[in-house]
Amino acid sequence: MIIEELRIINFRNYENTHLNFHPKLNIFVGDNAQGKTNLIEAMYLCAAGKSFRTSRNREMINVEKQQAYVQVKLKKKYSDVNIEIGLGINNKDVKVNKICLTKIGELFGNLNIVLFSPEDLKLVKGGPGERRRFMDREISQIFAKYYYILGQYNKILQHRNRLLKDNKKRILDLEVWNEQLAVAGAWIIFYRRNFIKKINLLAKLMHRRITGSTETLEIIYDSDVKIEKDDGVNRIKENILKKLENSINIDKKRGLTTTGPHRDDIILMIDEFDVRNYGSQGQQRTAVLSLKLAEIELIKGEVGEYPVLLLDDVMSELDLKRQKYLINNLKNVQTFITTTMISHVKGTDPKDRMVFNISKRQADNIK
Ligand SMILES: Nc1ncnc2c1ncn2[C@@H]1O[C@H](COP(=O)(O)OP(=O)(O)OP(=O)(O)O)[C@@H](O)[C@H]1O
Numbered sequence: 001m002i003i004e005e006l007r008i009i010n011f012r013n014y015e016n017t018h019l020n021f022h023p024k025l026n027i028f029v030g031d032n033a034q035g036k037t038n039l040i041e042a043m044y045l046c047a048a049g050k051s052f053r054t055s056r057n058r059e060m061i062n063v064e065k066q067q068a069y070v071q072v073k074l075k076k077k078y079s080d081v082n083i084e085i086g087l088g089i090n091n092k093d094v095k096v097n098k099i100c101l102t103k104i105g106e107l108f109g110n111l112n113i114v115l116f117s118p119e120d121l122k123l124v125k126g127g128p129g130e131r132r133r134f135m136d137r138e139i140s141q142i143f144a145k146y147y148y149i150l151g152q153y154n155k156i157l158q159h160r161n162r163l164l165k166d167n168k169k170r171i172l173d174l175e176v177w178n179e180q181l182a183v184a185g186a187w188i189i190f191y192r193r194n195f196i197k198k199i200n201l202l203a204k205l206m207h208r209r210i211t212g213s214t215e216t217l218e219i220i221y222d223s224d225v226k227i228e229k230d231d232g233v234n235r236i237k238e239n240i241l242k243k244l245e246n247s248i249n250i251d252k253k254r255g256l257t258t259t260g261p262h263r264d265d266i267i268l269m270i271d272e273f274d275v276r277n278y279g280s281q282g283q284q285r286t287a288v289l290s291l292k293l294a295e296i297e298l299i300k301g302e303v304g305e306y307p308v309l310l311l312d313d314v315m316s317e318l319d320l321k322r323q324k325y326l327i328n329n330l331k332n333v334q335t336f337i338t339t340t341m342i343s344h345v346k347g348t349d350p351k352d353r354m355v356f357n358i359s360k361r362q363a364d365n366i367k
C-alpha cells in the first residue's frame with residue numbers, strides 16, 4: 001500500500017500542510033526540532049488511531065489551537081482509502097472513506113504500518129510490558145479480532161482483581177471470572193504463539209542475511225502459561241484455569257491476578273545467548289532491525305500487500321553495511337525516512353525518491 005497524500009491542519013507545529021509522496025522512498029531532511037517526526041507521527045496516527053509518542057491529544061494539537069486534523073489518502077491493491085482523524089482536546093473522530101467509525105478497532109487493517117525508531121531498542125532492553133505491547137500492536141493490526149479479545153481480557157482481569165482486593169465479598173464469583181478470563185486468555189496465547197512462530201522464522205532469515213550468516217537469531221515466546229506447540233484453544237484454556245486455581249491463595253494475599261497472558265514475555269537469543277543480557281549494542285540494534293524487516297514480510301504474507309515503513313532517526317544509528325542493506329531491501333515497500341543529514345541515505349537512485357526539506361512551520365518539497 002502507498003500513502004499518496006498527507007494533509008495536516010493545526011497538528012503539532014504545522015498550520016496547514018499538504019504533501020504528495022513518492023511511491024518508493026520519501027526522505028524528510030532537516031535540523032533537530034523542525035517537525036520531521038511530527039509528520040511520521042501524523043501518518044502513524046492514521047494507522048493505529050493513536051500516537052506512538054503520547055496518549056494526550058492536547059500534545060498533538062498545536063499549542064495555540066483547540067482542534068487538529070490529519071488526513072491520508074492511500075492507494076491499495078484493490079481500493080483507494082481516505083482516512084481522516086479529527087482531534088479535539090478530549091475527543092477523536094475517525095472517518096474512513098467519509099464514514100464515521102464508532103470503535104477504534106474498525107480502523108485497523110486500513111493502513112498497515114511498520115515503524116522503526118530508536119525507541120524500539122526498548123524491545124530488547126525494556127521490561128516484558130514493552131514486548132507484550134509489541135505483540136499486541138502487531139497482531140491487532142493484522143487481526144481485528146485480537147484487539148477485541150484483548151480489550152475483553154483486560155476488562156475481565158480488572159473485575160477479577162477488584163474482587164480479590166475486596167476478598168470478603170462474593171469470593172465465590174471468582175469461579176465465573178476464572179472461566180471468562182481463561183477463555184479470552186486462551187485466544188490471546190493462541191494468537192501470540194502463532195505470531196511468534198511466524199515472525200521467528202522470518203527474523204531468523206533476515207538476521208542471517210544482515211550478518212552474512214555469522215549469527216543466528218531466535219525469538220521465543222515465553223508464555224506465563226505452559227503450552228505445547230500444537231495445543232488448541234481448549235487445551236490452553238484448561239491450562240490457564242488450572243494455573244488460576246493453583247494460585248488462588250497467593251492471588252488473594254496479593255489482591256491481584258498473578259498468572260495469565262498479562263505476564264507473558266518474549267526472549268530474543270543470538271547464538272543461544274539472551275540478547276538482553278549478553279548482546280552488544282550493535283547486536284541489540286541488529287536484532288530489532290531483523291524483527292522489523294520480519295514484520296514487513298509477515299504483514300505482506302497475512303494481508304496480501306506490503307505495509308508502509310516509517311524509519312524515524314534510525315539511519316544514523318546503523319553502520320554503513322546495515323544502512324545499505326536496509327535501503328537495498330526495501331524496493332517494494334514505500335518508505336519514509338527522517339534524517340538530519342541526507343548523506344545517511346546515500347546510494348538511492350534519485351528517480352526512486354523524493355526529498356523534503358523540513359524547516360519549522362513549513363514543509364517545502366524541494367525534490
Ligand atoms: N503541540 C504543539 N504545538 C506546536 N508546536 C509543537 C507541538 N508539539 C511539538 N511542537 C514542536 O515541534 C518541534 C519538534 O518536532 P519533531 O519532534 O518533529 O522534530 P524533529 O524534526 O523530528 O527533530 P529531531 O531531529 O530532533 O528528532 C518542536 O520544535 C516543538 O516545539
Ligand SMILES: [Mg+2]
Nearest residue numbers: 036037313338
Ligand atoms: Mg525526530
